[in-house]
Amino acid sequence: MITGETVRAAMPEVAPVARSVAVTVVAALCAMRWGPPGSATAVAGAAAIAGVAALQRDPRGRTLRVLVVSVVLGIAVLVGTSTSAVFGAFVVAAGAWCALAALPWVWSAHAGLVASASGALLLGTASTAPTWEATLGVAVLAASSGAVQAAVTAAWPPRRWRVQREALVAAYGSLAEDATRLAADAHEPVASAEPMMALRAAFAADTAQPRRRSAGYRNWYVVPARIGATLSDLSAGAQTTEILHAAAATLTALADADRSARPALDAALQDLDAAVATAGDTDRAAAQRLSAYLHLAAARRPHDGLRVRPADLRTRVRARLEGLRERVDRHSPVLRHAARLGIAVATACLLGRLTAVGDGTWIALTVLMVLRPETAHTYTRCVGRTAGVAAGALVVSCIAVVAHAAPAVFVILAGVAIGVAHAAWRYGYIALAAAIAAAAALVLGIDHAALIDNPREVLVATAVGGALAVLAHVVLPDDPLTRLAQRAGELLKTEIDYAATVVKVYLHEIDSATEVRAAAWERTFRARAAFEAASGAARLVSAEQRRWLRCYRSVLNSITGSCATLEDNLPVDAFPAQHRPFVRAVDEYVEALCGEPTSSTDPWSVDTEELTAAAERVRRSVPAHEAVEGSARVLVSEIASITRALCQVADTPWPAASH
Incomplete structure (x- = not known):
């Protein structure tokens, strides 16, 4: 296992995850008992996806967020069931929906993943024989199960x-x-x-x-x-x-x-x-x-969690749409990802129908679980996720063959798998892919066990789906200059993470500090190799682009030098408790240094004004005439150097495909 992947995140809260899983299981059992035929898969899938949306970190607007997701999931089920009788219409609908579902990657990775999950729900419910009554009933039940998740989260927040x-x-x-x-x-x-x-x-x-x-x-x-x-x-x-x-x-x-x-x-x-x-x-x-x-x-009053003013809602919607319009153009990595995903899903459906290489539904689901916007580790991650999906699906397929489980058993096992998936993300992307694949296969098996009861066909379908994901990246790669800017942003992000880690180790007493620093440096080393490969493949023909590259390399060397200086002067003990203002100022600087959460269009961003102000607050809070003053002065000096370097690269125009 790579050292950089061994640092674990905190476990999610057990109680809210258990409530979310319980809602999913109960909703699916109720759909089996009283709902239209084939509705349990749609209800279980919608409830599980809405549960993921409900357990996000920011408490603001949580109920509205889950309700919006529930409506989208209901529409996805409606589209899937209504077009499933006409194969050509279904292929077009599935490809178009998955392409549109890829656009929310502009906002965040979480938004992109939830939207992609709606495409999986569309594919999983298309095997139901449609009637107008059943189609509308399944869609309403799916949206209602998500609304129940919103109500449970509002009544019993984490x-x-x-x-x-x-x-x-x-x-x-x-x-x-x-x-x-x-x-x-x-x-x-x-x-x-x-x-x-x-x-x-x-x-x-x-x-x-x-x-x-x-x-x-x-x-x-x-x-x-x-x-x-x-x-x-x-x-x-x-x-x-x-x-x-x-x-x-x-x-x-x-x-x-x-x-x-x-x-x-x-x-x-x-x-x-x-x-x-x-x-x-x-x-x-x-x-x-x-x-x-x-x-x-x-x-942002703490007791206004359920209150949404119409004016605020309109402002937030306009801001989201404006951000989508500004960041999506013909060179955008998200638009390329949308094209790759839509074409790959449509091709998967065609392969399942026209050839004998596996079930088309599972091929398309594998594509959705494997394909992501291009990064420095695209092909490695695609292969790793494919292996994880194969492992998770194979386990479920073997259970289906050996146990001949009833639909109710699939519901219970799906609830267990969903709970495992909530915890699996802390163990890396391969474990997460395996857990998600197992949960998806079990949810699909509630109403369509025939799709997963042949281990050989499941493995073949998984391999074909993974190959389609890799082939989509080969046939539709990102623009060379766009790729260079993306790799540069990813490298700068990892370099900043390394600097922030060194600063935290310098200031706080952290368990396994040496391993933490080594993991951060290893991620930086791999990102630098990917950047050098992208810079070699791109042609920087203009003087402006070459000037940016020189500035960028200078900034990287400056940040690395500052980190080396801090590592060479690490204090023996952590800063005493009486210097809390200084410690708090440095922690605020680290947050400003890390910047906003990354997205596929913005792999790195920083507010230089906020960063400069945070560095100034650190300088003003240095403890004077104390035993730790020397260590604090070294830290302040290197923080100032890092700040100057980042402000320099932020003010320099980055390469763009339009050039």
Whole structure:
């Protein structure tokens, strides 16, 4: 096993996964008992996919997100069952749906995977003999099973979300007390350090591997910290008492657990805006910052999880569509992936129908489970996923042959496999592929056991599907310059991960620190090899492109040199607890350094303004006249070097296929 793949992630919460699996099993059993013939597979698949969508990290908009996914799954079932009687129409519908389902990779990998799963649901329900009554009934039941998952998640949210909400309430309550105390006496200290640390711990558990979190997710714990810092800045003003009282009222309303406190919050914000408008010249900047932070906090009030304003919904939909329009063009890697997926799925259906190389449904499902947007390890991952799919499907096929299991047994086993799949992702992509394949085969076997009861045909179909996935990448590769930009972004991402890991090891006492650093460096080494291969295949004919390449290599060497310096000067002991402000500032810098979660169109991105501000906060918080001052100065110096290098490469135009 490669060292870089041995660092394990945390196990998911057992209780929410168990509830999700229970909903899936009960919904499938009810569909078997009272639903139209062939509806249990659709219901079980839709409930399982909706359960995955319901258990995402960000608690904001979780119910609406699952409901939208449920509607999409219902439409997929409707398309699959209504076109299954006419083979040509079904092939076109399956290819077109899977191609469209590949476009959400623009937003995130999770969105792309959930959308691709809807294509699998379309394929798995197409074997049912359609009637208008059965078609509509199956689609409604599938969408309803997803809606039940949304209701269960809303009624019994994961413990993590409850802890986060309690930490937010405590933080806002502490800030309200600080604002009231500062309004009475500007020389009083801000006493919200402990609640802020507890809030950060609730949202960002400390791990050895740096994690990428979206700006929206980070705002849950960053905005309260910024409010506390701004209150301290504002308390030094001469005429800020009214502003502080208005801020205290706003923070009190934010901490109110009653959902009916929203009108009081809106009124407090109006009073705050009126007070800020009267601020003097010396206090206006701090007052405006405080107002902006409080408005942002009000938009993400912890007790408004189920409240969605129509204006906010329209804004979010427009932003998503605008991002899709901007990032999808004829050179986009996501559009190439959509073409590959649609053509490969349609070809799989044709092969299953016209030749004797295996069942077309399982060939197409294998393509969906194996094919991903192109990366530095495309072919290796395709082969690995194909092996995992073959292993998982073969186990299920052998069970079907030996046990002659009834549909209800398939339902129970599918529930077990879904639970295993929730935990398998921490063991690598091959284990995850095997678990997903086993779950998919068991769900398919509920109503269509004949498709999986021949181990030889299952293995042949899996091999053909994997070969189609590899062939799709060979026939429709990414544009050379697009590939170069992608490999460069992936290399910079892994280089930043390496730098962030070294900084965390420098500051914190981490178990197996040597192995963690070695794993990060090994990932960087492999990414560098892929980048060099892509740069050799691409022709950089313009002076601008060659200038970018020189700048890029210089930045990589600078970051690597800074990491080497930090590794050579690692302190013997972790920083003492009394230097929490410095440690917290460095942790915030690491988060800014890692940037936004990556997508297929943006393998690397960083907010240079936020990164520069975070580096400045680290510099200001260095403990002076302490035993650790020397180590802190070394860290600050290398952080400044890394920041300058990243700002330089971010400001340099990257190569694009349009050139």
